[in-house]
Amino acid sequence: MLSHHELATLMLLGDTDKRLEAFDPDVLTLHHYELVEIRQRDPQGSTLRLTRQGRELLERLRMGAGG
Structure with missing residues (x-):
């Protein structure tokens, strides 16, 4: 659980x-x-991107919130 x-x-x-x-x-x-x-782009930091699973979870959370 998160x-x-x-x-x-x-x-x-x-x-x-x-x-x-x-x-x-x-x-x-x-x-x-x-x-x-986690995608390394340059020495100043990393670029983060949701995976397919992350996007699906976020969508389920939004639907559960009535959005």
Whole structure:
């Protein structure tokens, strides 16, 4: 089960590439559960992207919230 911090990070990522710290514990957990893909782009940081599973989970959460 994901923590509220991990769920918030998942929602923050949405459907677009964002720059967040790849070594953040919440990001690492999402990566472990194959919800986020970590893509190294340059020395300044990583680009994170939701996987198919991550997008599906986010959509289910939105539908469950009435959205």
